[in-house]
Amino acid sequence: MTATEQKAPSDFIRDIINDDIKNNEYGGRVHTRFPPEPNGYLHIGHAKSICLNFGIAAQYKGLCNLRFDDTNPTKEEHEYVESIIEDVRWIGFDREDRLFYASDYFEQMYHYAVQLIKDGKAYVDDLSSDDTREYRGTLTEPGKESPYRNRSVEENLNLFERMRAGEFENGTRVLRAKIDMASPNLNMRDPVMYRILHAEHHRTGNKWCIYPMYDWAHGLEDSIEGITHSICTLEFEDHRPLYDWFIDQLGVYHPQQIEFARLNLTYTVMSKRKLLQLVQRGHVTGWDDPRLPTVSGLRRRGYTPKSIRDFCDRIGVAKTDSTIDIALLEHCIRDDLNKSAPRVMAVLNPLRVVIDNYLEGQTEEIDAVNNPEDPDAGTHKVPFSRVLYIEQDDFREDPPSKFFRLAPGREVRLRYAYLITCVGVVKDERTGEVVELHCTYDPTTRGGNTPDGRKVKGTIHWVSAAHALEAEVRLYDRLFTVEDPADVTDGSGFEGVLNPDSLQILRAYVEPSLAGAAPGSRYQFERLGYFCVDLKDSSTERLVFNRTVTLRDSWAKIEKQL
Numbered sequence: 087m088t089a090t091e092q093k094a095p096s097d098f099i100r101d102i103i104n105d106d107i108k109n110n111e112y113g114g115r116v117h118t119r120f121p122p123e124p125n126g127y128l129h130i131g132h133a134k135s136i137c138l139n140f141g142i143a144a145q146y147k148g149l150c151n152l153r154f155d156d157t158n159p160t161k162e163e164h165e166y167v168e169s170i171i172e173d174v175r176w177i178g179f180d181r182e183d184r185l186f187y188a189s190d191y192f193e194q195m196y197h198y199a200v201q202l203i204k205d206g207k208a209y210v211d212d213l214s215s216d217d218t219r220e221y222r223g224t225l226t227e228p229g230k231e232s233p234y235r236n237r238s239v240e241e242n243l244n245l246f247e248r249m250r251a252g253e254f255e256n257g258t259r260v261l262r263a264k265i266d267m268a269s270p271n272l273n274m275r276d277p278v279m280y281r282i283l284h285a286e287h288h289r290t291g292n293k294w295c296i297y298p299m300y301d302w303a304h305g306l307e308d309s310i311e312g313i314t315h316s317i318c319t320l321e322f323e324d325h326r327p328l329y330d331w332f333i334d335q336l337g338v339y340h341p342q343q344i345e346f347a348r349l350n351l352t353y354t355v356m357s358k359r360k361l362l363q364l365v366q367r368g369h370v371t372g373w374d375d376p377r378l379p380t381v382s383g384l385r386r387r388g389y390t391p392k393s394i395r396d397f398c399d400r401i402g403v404a405k406t407d408s409t410i411d412i413a414l415l416e417h418c419i420r421d422d423l424n425k426s427a428p429r430v431m432a433v434l435n436p437l438r439v440v441i442d443n444y445l446e447g448q449t450e451e452i453d454a455v456n457n458p459e460d461p462d463a464g465t466h467k468v469p470f471s472r473v474l475y476i477e478q479d480d481f482r483e484d485p486p487s488k489f490f491r492l493a494p495g496r497e498v499r500l501r502y503a504y505l506i507t508c509v510g511v512v513k514d515e516r517t518g519e520v521v522e523l524h525c526t527y528d529p530t531t532r533g534g535n536t537p538d539g540r541k542v543k544g545t546i547h548w549v550s551a552a553h554a555l556e557a558e559v560r561l562y563d564r565l566f567t568v569e570d571p572a573d574v575t576d577g578s579g580f581e582g583v584l585n586p587d588s589l590q591i592l593r594a595y596v597e598p599s600l601a602g603a604a605p606g607s608r609y610q611f612e613r614l615g616y617f618c619v620d621l622k623d624s625s626t627e628r629l630v631f632n633r634t635v636t637l638r639d640s641w642a643k644i645e646k647q648l
């Protein structure tokens with residue numbers, strides 16, 4: 087067994103697959119699929135499904151199809167198809183040449199439907215949608231059979247053909263499976279297989295005006311593609327008998343449906359419908375807003391594919407619903423960036439510092455470590471000069487105990503540079519606000535060491551005012567103020583619990599080595615957090631950074647308490 091095989095996760099789905107292989111079900115084949123409906127952008131929940139399906143295929147040397155479940159023409163758009171293809175690739179899985187569209191099977195599905203009609207197992211129903219609902223019954227009461235249920239095969243064939251030919255208006259007729267109106271499982275009470283919808287489809291255009299329903303279509307898609315394990319989320323458990331029924335009645339190849347718990351995350355909403363609402367109502371700037379749990383939002387925020395795969399591995403796969411703390415996702419990106427992101431200095435809320443005894447016009451190049459976690463990463467030069475910016479927070483005129491940073495008369499270490507002592511404070515006469523500090527430096531302390539061995543506790547970051555670059559820095563916080571925004575039932579629902587401070591925009595100064603930083607590149611701003619050059623808005627003329635995550639790891643704390 088190789089190392090990777092040893093490390094492969096184990097869960098109830100893999101247990102099922104192991105048994106199937108042992109019993110030579112499906113001839114030992116493993117073939118999964120990831121079947122998004124192209125009606126929105128993918129989110130981190132989809133990433134869980136992608137990692138599961140593609141991960142299983144890779145682990146068992148099987149195959150995984152990317153299949154668009156594009157059976158609903160009205161909500162689907164080409165833009166979504168392209169973003170989904172890109173997101174799957176970006177997460178790190180290679181679908182090779184296996185890209186499929188359910189709409190390619192419309193003709194085949196139609197023939198399967200005709201077969202069921204001929205076998206007396208499907209019928210055209212003319213009930214209005216209100217009547218259909220009423221006839222369906224409830225959980226405690228059986229349904230009633232439609233008066234159209236016992237049409238002859240000939241009549242059904244004729245009507246179904248005419249439905250396809252476009253003779254009837256939307257909603258006037260449906261094709262239903264003839265199963266059991268008294269079934270305790272509502273999904274088995276003569277479910278609708280086709281509805282009439284005169285709408286243009288993103289791939290088939292106006293060729294069709296009847297469209298297959300999910301339950302009818304999905305198993306057929308799996309069957310046609312030779313899928314072995316059709317992995318879906320728990321809400322489809324009650325649909326499994328129907329999945330099996332259709333396939334059994336047709337007598338075609340029969341994949342196995344397995345359900346697992348969907349991913350829920352604290353402080354966010356996950357369904358595409360809700361995400362679309364946030365986008366359409368302008369609560370966020372688009373599907374790729376860095377505050378959204380969409381894959382494109384996470385990418386823009388600075389998440390790496392590796393951190394997302396790591397997160398999906400850590401949460402595992404279970405059969406009962408649960409909600410994952412978003413701090414775990416943040417922990418995963420921190421963990422990855424800690425190893426890989428170069429360290430640089432940036433000052434987000436600048437306070438001017440003049441070093442009185444440093445020569446005007448002089449500049450020194452100071453060596454700064456690229457990554458203390460990676461000795462091979464080397465160093466880079468940072469210019470030092472007479473006027474610097476430090477963080478406003480790193481100075482207190484009246485320091486509380488345990489505040490070890492700069493204060494009047496106090497000495498502090500400038501990261502990689504010199505020790506400085508604050509000798510003067512300049513205030514705005516009107517507001518009393520501190521606008522400038524005067525300091526002296528000790529020329530014998532270059533690199534931050536003290537030849538006389540005196541102890542200096544505080545170390546702060548800085549940039550040289552004459553050399554620093556201006557940059558826009560976007561600080562993101564949680565989009566919602568409550569753990570479960572979907573659970574807010576009063577008033578405006580989840581829109582009522584949006585965090586008004588989820589985005590804060592600052593004009594900051596960054597060290598000059600960041601000139602021309604490529605969109606998408608990631609850095610640790612020392613002492614502040616991990617930041618990523620915005621993929622859309624950043625340019626050489628105007629640097630824009632997104633804060634991916636702060637340095638403080640709340641997950642590590644939670645883990646300690648577990």
Ligand code: ATP
Pocket residue numbers: 120121122123124130131132134135317318319347348349350356357358359
């Ligand atoms: P949403 O509820 O967000 O609209 P969906 O289930 O309708 O999602 P699909 O496009 O049908 O979205 O999903 C494609 C695949 O991703 C399905 O197999 C689905 O089960 C899976 N999936 C969707 N959401 C999650 C989630 N939160 N956790 C795990 N898997 C998910």
Ligand code: MG
Pocket residue numbers: 123
């Ligand atoms: Mg769906």
